Each structure stands twice: as C-alpha cells, then as structure tokens.
Amino acid sequence: TLRHRVDFTDCAVEAGGWLWVSSGQVHQYVPDDLTTTRGTIVIWQPGFVLADPPFDQSPLLPTGPHARAARLTLRHLTHEYADLASLPLDAHLQTLRMLLSVLLLRLSHVRPDPVSSAPADDTFRRYSAALERDFRTSHQVADYAAALGYSPRTLTRATLAATGTTAKQYLDARILLEAKRLLVHTDATAADVSRTLGFGEPTDFAKFFRKREGRTPLEFRAVARGQT
Structure with missing residues (x-):
C-alpha cells in the first residue's frame, strides 16, 4: 500500500x-x-x-x-x-x-459512472472547463450560466448529477483549493492571494476562506507547514 x-x-x-x-x-x-x-x-x-x-x-x-x-x-x-x-x-x-x-x-469503466443523462454530463463538462479558465476572475454561477447559455438552475442540476455538489459549491471549492495551494506552496501574502483570486478586498477573501476552512488563511498556512 x-x-x-x-x-x-x-x-x-x-x-x-x-x-x-x-x-x-x-x-x-x-x-x-x-x-x-x-x-x-x-x-x-x-x-x-x-x-x-x-x-x-x-x-x-x-x-x-x-x-x-x-x-x-x-x-x-x-x-x-x-x-x-x-x-x-x-x-x-x-x-x-x-x-x-x-x-x-x-x-x-472500473468504477460505475454516476447516474446522469448525456446532456447534463455535457453541460457539466462545459461548466467545469469554463470554471477552470475563469475562476480567478468570476465567482458567480450566474456569470457562467449566461456565458454558456444555460440557467443557473440547469448548471446546478448538471453539477449535482456529476459531483453531488451544487454549482456554487463546486465553484467555491475550486477557489478554495487554489487559495490553499498558493498559501502552502508559495510565500505569497494573504493579500497577494486575495488579488490573484479576484477578491475585491483582502477582508472578503479572509471571510470566504474562514467560512469554508474554519480558520484564517495564515492559520491554515502555519498548520499545513507544520509550524504550529
């Protein structure tokens, strides 16, 4: 193992x-x-x-x-x-x-595919690709829905079928993951990470991060690097 x-x-x-x-x-x-x-x-x-x-x-x-x-x-x-x-x-x-x-x-084919229709699967793939390209600048599901020609509800149904999470949860998880990567594997400040990920103010990023991770960005960095 x-x-x-x-x-x-x-x-x-x-x-x-x-x-x-x-x-x-x-x-x-x-x-x-x-x-x-x-x-x-x-x-x-x-x-x-x-x-x-x-x-x-x-x-x-x-x-x-x-x-x-x-x-x-x-x-x-x-x-x-x-x-x-x-x-x-x-x-x-x-x-x-x-x-x-x-x-x-x-x-x-080792693991059975999630139960979903082909159109929903294609919808999620398009959403996932657009999100991967634009998550640093666009944090609203409605923006992706408008750009792709879907309703926010359609994106949420497709994302739930593919991942078990809503479209907003999937988007927030991607932003949070990138924040963690930058905090642990670079020496960027929290303010630098905030700007890189498209937050208007460092305080907005700090609130976003703490709500989902349960600690501040710098507290997360210290724990992940074994400094506390």
Whole structure:
C-alpha cells in the first residue's frame, strides 16, 4: 500500500490499485512507504491522448477482468515504450497513443459512472472547463450560466448529477483549493492571494476562506507547514 497526498487530501493505493493525478495538482508521497513499495508511473503531455480526468479521482482497485486487462495493457505499453528502435518514430508514437488510450478506457469503466443523462454530463463538462479558465476572475454561477447559455438552475442540476455538489459549491471549492495551494506552496501574502483570486478586498477573501476552512488563511498556512 502506497499513501499519497493530493491537493491536501490523503488517500492510499492498495496493491494493484491506480491513482490519477492531474496536471496542476500538488502530489506528495509518504516517504516511509517508498522504501517498500514498487509501482509504475505513466506520465504523458497534455494532448497526447484525448482523455479528461475522471470527476472522482479517488484510488481505483480493478478486480477480475478489469485487473487482468489493465495489467496486460500496462505490460504492453511498457514494452512498446522501451522498444524505440524497431518502428519508425511516427508509428512508435501512434502505438503508444493507442495503448495508453486502451489503458485509460479500461480504467474508466472500473468504477460505475454516476447516474446522469448525456446532456447534463455535457453541460457539466462545459461548466467545469469554463470554471477552470475563469475562476480567478468570476465567482458567480450566474456569470457562467449566461456565458454558456444555460440557467443557473440547469448548471446546478448538471453539477449535482456529476459531483453531488451544487454549482456554487463546486465553484467555491475550486477557489478554495487554489487559495490553499498558493498559501502552502508559495510565500505569497494573504493579500497577494486575495488579488490573484479576484477578491475585491483582502477582508472578503479572509471571510470566504474562514467560512469554508474554519480558520484564517495564515492559520491554515502555519498548520499545513507544520509550524504550529
């Protein structure tokens, strides 16, 4: 078992398990585990394959046919990655793309998808993409709804179906996560973080943070860095 911390959330990957860590997330290991644990890390550049991060990024533990297929695909992918000389470069890269796509597709079916209609799923994907682009400057669900051509209620229904939270809760959670990243992994002041995240006044940011985290930004930084 290998313990991880991804964006301030602790999780453990059991033998045979998988964990998706997205670009931009802060990923840490528990050092003691690294002396006894073996595994494979598969890393690719954005755009190498068309695959979006799963909405639920908790560890996966394939069983039965899924486990056997994932192991087989990983072995094949590892072999092709190392066998650079036997194919022209374009064919080699295409082989890797196909095998990685197969691996990701297989893993995407280990956990049943949330019950939702296709239109709602597409609505949430559009909202999530717009939020990721604009959360530093736009903090109101109504703004996203207007830009995307939906009503706020439609965005909330789609977000509830995909994540179990409302559209506003999903937006606030993304702002809070970025605030935590900046507080812990940079030396920016609380006022700097407030400006970066689009708050009009540092006091507004402090109220937002304390309401959702239960402590001030600087108190959170001290605890997260082990200074108190």
